[in-house]
Amino acid sequence: MMDLTQKQWVGHVIFHPFEGFEDLRWKKGGTLKYTAVILIALFFALIAYDRWCGFQFRPLPDALFSVTPYLMKSLVYFGTWCVGNWAVCTLLDGEGTLRNITIYSSYALIPYILSTFVNVVLSHILIQEEAVFFHLVYYLGLLWSTLLLFQAIKAVHQYSFPKTLAAIALTLAAMLIILFLAVLFLSLFQKVYVFFYSLYTEILYRIRT
């Protein structure tokens, strides 16, 4: 039973929010290749939402576009989520490996990505007065993905319902700490770099004169 190809596993997981990830775990399905594809799709979905929507729904002026926030929103946040969750749940007797956390979490993002692309198409057909359909699709995708993400964490670590809630809350806290430390290190290393660079120029001047 349940001898699905990797492609079929994706569909199974998405359309069986309550059993899908348990099955996936039981059968050791899921591959990092799809994770990569999903993350790239997420990156382009976020860009498409801001750049390719019909003009009546476009929230961002062209002049303010920059690619960095999209990299941040797709790759960095996802990476921190996986690492943070792994770090927290290893301490909380979770059974998930970093690889599995990454795969399961990425599969859970698919409804959100799809809803974003559907919205990009819809936004060329709808007018602002009909924005309710636009928002409906958006929130549907978001809720579905949230539900899947919850189930993914629950399944990968074999947690109970309340423990999953606690783990997710702790994961969010861990993400904040990781990002804070990252920013701190970045600015610190910048200062160190500037220090050594000025030292270097100073020495250079001394040598020359």
Added chain:
Amino acid sequence: MKRPVRALRLAVCGLTALLLWTRMPFSVSADEPYDVYHYNDLGEAIPSQAGYLAETSVSGTDLGISAFSEPSDLFKDIDDCFYIADSGNHRIVKINPDFTEVLAVYDSFRLPDGTKTTLNHPKGIYVSPDTGLLYIADSDNARALIAEPDGTVRQVIQKPSSPVYDQQLTFLPQKILCDNAGNVYIILGNTTKGAAMFDRDGSFLGYYGANSVKRTPAVIANYFWNRISSEESRKYRVRNTPTAFDNFDIDREKGFIFTSTSSGNSNTDIVKKVNPEGHNLFSHLSGFVWGDEFSTWYGGTAYQTKIIDIDIGDDRSINCLDTTTGRVFQYDEEANLLFILGTIGDQVGGFTQGGVAAVETKGENCEQIYVLDSLKGTVTRFSQTAFGAIVHNAASLYQQGKYEEALEPWLEVLKYDGNYRRAYIGISSAYYNMGRYQESMEYAKKADSSSRYNRAFSKYRAQFLKAHMTEILGAAAGLWAAAFAMRRIIRKRKAGQPAQSDTQGGGLS
């Protein structure tokens, strides 16, 4: 070896000559002593074309009288004659429309009882368009005079004895004007309650159009503590009072009074449009920045827009004079920025820091702008450029709702300045009214106006659906039929090969 060198020398000579030839006429003629700029919809300053150029600067001696001393007000009457409240010389000077000769100098007036009286630092002047009477804020005499053009005083307004007027306050008239009903409004230098309002007989009616205090959390908290603290401790607490407006102008046709506030520490009520009931019709513009969008810091001082005078042009444009930067900010009647002109400097078109005192406009379409510099004692005339004239024409047609007629001028505006956002809006509106929705969408996009795009798009979509209904329905029916047929075929195939589908569907273990 020699040849190329000579050729090079020739080329350099030719290039220099060409450069001189092309540069000369530009540098001699119309160059204003400042960079002309405009604000885009993101609030960034962007280079733009000049709508006005400084033409001449006229002082008192140029007009054949003694130099102006601290002139504090400039007014243009209905016959386009100018009046200057020459405060330091205690006189009112009337000047002809071309600003070339003095028509009259008022330094003394005859009171109704026959005695002579002189002015003492008059700071404000207004001339009624209906009666031709002069309204003078005779500041240091603590009175306002209403006089005939021949110098006979009709009426004297002095400190009111009404209990509404705080009797501890002196009467310090700064600016004055009168409305269609003959009511007189006087801005006093020492109250924040608004302009004192007098009826045509000179009796005090109350205050008019005071500024409001912006309700920030700090202000609300302060109000709360003031309410619950005792009488004694309240004396030592801070009270939030609004800043007083210090200049105004009246739109006689519609009866609105526009006030301007120069106080640097408030950012609300900088410019108000007050209706006869005293309500501010610009209150919806609460986040709007009048003047420069950003204040700059230089040498420890914040240079922030301080609007010292306001003038409503004959085309209802709102002209605000900023004393910090010496700039005039011209808006149309809905507060869309039209032009920015003037600077701090010594050239014609430049003013002294903190010296500008008054602005007036002349002409049906604001062809000329006059700025009074009280430290220099001069009046500078700015004249509209061809670009300025087109923009004014387009903007006034647009304001009147004649969008289609405004199309040509707006297109012309874009030839001068492709960054002029209002032109894109105007063109989009024009095409929308003409039913050319696709073009309207295109220009709305360029104007970055999603609401206008949406409006045009909804019409375009309706048009498209109406025109292509048969195709769309046909395509939908075709798709449906194809899907139905596909399903039948797949089912048939599955039914034909039961063994294969079994192994694929569920390999029961």
